[in-house]
Amino acid sequence: MFHRDYINFKESITTFKISDMARDLHKKGFDESTQAKLAIFRDYLKEWLPVFLSKKEILWDTVNIFDFFAGPGEDNQGNEGTPLIITQEINPYFDQIISKKIDINLYFNEYDKKKFNVLKERLIPETRDLAPYSIEIDNLDFKEAFNKCYPIMKNKRAANLLFLDQYGIKHINEEIFKKIIQLKATDFLFFISSSTIKRFSDHPEIAKYIGLDKESIESTPYYKIHKKVLEYYKTLIPANMTYHLAPFSLLKSSGGLYGLIFGSGHILGMEKFLTTCWKVDPERGEANFDIDDDRIDNQYDLFTGALKKPKKIEGFERELENNILNCKIKNDRDLYIFSITNGFTPSHTRKILTSLVGKKKIKKNIFDLSHRIIKKEAKVTPIELI
Ligand SMILES: C[S@@+](CC[C@H](N)C(=O)[O-])C[C@H]1O[C@@H](n2cnc3c(N)ncnc32)[C@H](O)[C@@H]1O
Secondary structure, X not given: OEXXXXXXXXXXXXXXXXXXXXXXXXXXXXXXXXXXXXXXXXXXXXXXXXXXXXXXXOOOOEEEEEEOOOOOOEOOOXXXXXXXHHHHHHHHHHHHHHHOOOEEEEEXXXXXXXXXXXXXXXXXXXXXXXXXXXXXXXXXXHHHXXXXXXXXXXXXXXXXXXXXXXXXXXXXXXXXXXXXHOOOOEXXXXXXXHHHHHHOOOOHHHHHHOOOOHHHHHOOXXXXXXXXXXXXXXXXXXXXXXXXXXXXXXXXXXXXXXXXEEEEOOHHHHHHHHHHHHHHOOOOOXXXXXXXXXXXXXXXXXXXXXXXXXXXXXXXXXXXXXXHHOOOOOEHHHHHHHHHHOOOOHHHHHHHHHHHHHOOOEOOOOOOOOHHHHOOOOOOOEOOEO
């Protein structure tokens, strides 16, 4: 984990253009934070695929994966990029795809002609092995590729996963974001260079793409800027719509702060993403560094002798306990929703319940903290206070 003391701010570049931000990561080789991003993507894919491919009951007969900024397939050291991660992760499912007759479509787009050609060469052998999916590879500007695919994404019998690994900040603008969140059975993961917004808050190009005002950007600490960007995207969700968004902040050793934003209309999608995040960041589940500046590093509390916990976990435990004892959280369905919407997995909540039972504050019972509890027909178990 990086500590924030390692960060050095860079002087603003006066002749800045958003399009200048791209430094070719495929030529340099993937650095630590790019590897972390790709690990999150791979892990999420591992969680996502079985939901659509391994279930007994098939609800979606078509599964589409879109990688709109695909790159050439790997970096100059042979580290796999998203296209190869996708084809590798689908390999174990060939039998199920065939036996369940699921239509799998992989779509890759890369604007740079050279990279596009390398990608084609790299992916053609994959299809030659009679893989049970179709592959389409385009050499288009993102917007054109997105508009071309949008009618395919709207198919009501299709589940979609969109990966939008842009350089910089400009492609996932209000129009694109709003179109994505209208789609059914669609999860997305996009990358955004949040520190660009902080460093160039004055620049007219920023306001063109991200609707955050200069004052709110300037009053946000550097390390929290990715969370601020998430808040902006949350404001684009219509008030009458339930939609889940979560951030993961990535700090480069050079000091740049980037991040992923995950979105899903379904709480199970959110649970899967959180599971991935907590694996990468077991302390807070949201960054590859100490985002809250807790500086706990295995310290013990002077008074209790217990291992110190991150502030985020302490705050969640306190709030959950208060809400249970004040009857705001009444049953296991409330517990599940409260955990996920606050960025915690049900296993965190389970520990708090066990402790409340131990402290004789609630009665022992069998609580269902899985996503099944949100189904209409689920049997909900009330929490009984002692
Ligand atoms: C961050 S890299 C993607 C890395 C890729 N996901 C991987 O794992 O290797 C962004 C890619 O987007 C491409 N790109 C840049 N501008 C684009 C545009 N307007 N439309 C589509 N692709 C673009 C770049 O050439 C670059 O390969």
